[in-house]
Amino acid sequence: MGAKKRTVPSSHEEWMHFAVRYLARWDRTVAQVEQFLLSKGASAPQAKQTIRRLSELRYLDDRAYAGRWIESRLTRQPMGRERLLAELQGKGIGEAVAEEAVQEALREVDDEALAGRALKFWQRKGRRVTALQAVRLLRQWGFEEETIERTIRDRFGHEGLES
Numbered sequence: 001m002g003a004k005k006r007t008v009p010s011s012h013e014e015w016m017h018f019a020v021r022y023l024a025r026w027d028r029t030v031a032q033v034e035q036f037l038l039s040k041g042a043s044a045p046q047a048k049q050t051i052r053r054l055s056e057l058r059y060l061d062d063r064a065y066a067g068r069w070i071e072s073r074l075t076r077q078p079m080g081r082e083r084l085l086a087e088l089q090g091k092g093i094g095e096a097v098a099e100e101a102v103q104e105a106l107r108e109v110d111d112e113a114l115a116g117r118a119l120k121f122w123q124r125k126g127r128r129v130t131a132l133q134a135v136r137l138l139r140q141w142g143f144e145e146e147t148i149e150r151t152i153r154d155r156f157g158h159e160g161l162e163s
Helices: 012-025 030-039 044-056 062-076 081-090 095-105 111-124 131-140 145-156
Strands: none
Touching (some): 062 095, 111 145, 131 145
């Protein structure tokens, strides 16, 4: 028996059903849904119309998505503002929305405490970290230079900054 050949949806309602099934698996951004629809054969106007309707129905909301994503990401692995922004933009979130979401999520978060949590996260895996490794890790995880300097000074003393 051969595989059942899928037909490309033709009506707006069929594209809506197709997109809702895609969204049912997990949270997505507008850009991800648009790319999915286009890859499945939707025309640009069909994709835009479907996305507009999904947004009206609140199935798609990039601001809400960004907030949930940041919360989840920081729970799994602490990281700095720059890394959060880059990852959100990589998911198709616009720069302004990403900036606003990161600002909101980290409004009451102490950057140094977050950097300290990031280093503890790394060390929890049984790894020892030198001052130089800590600097590299914190840069890689998107922390600002001032935060890195203060964190290294607090953890390793002044000699840590000279390594």
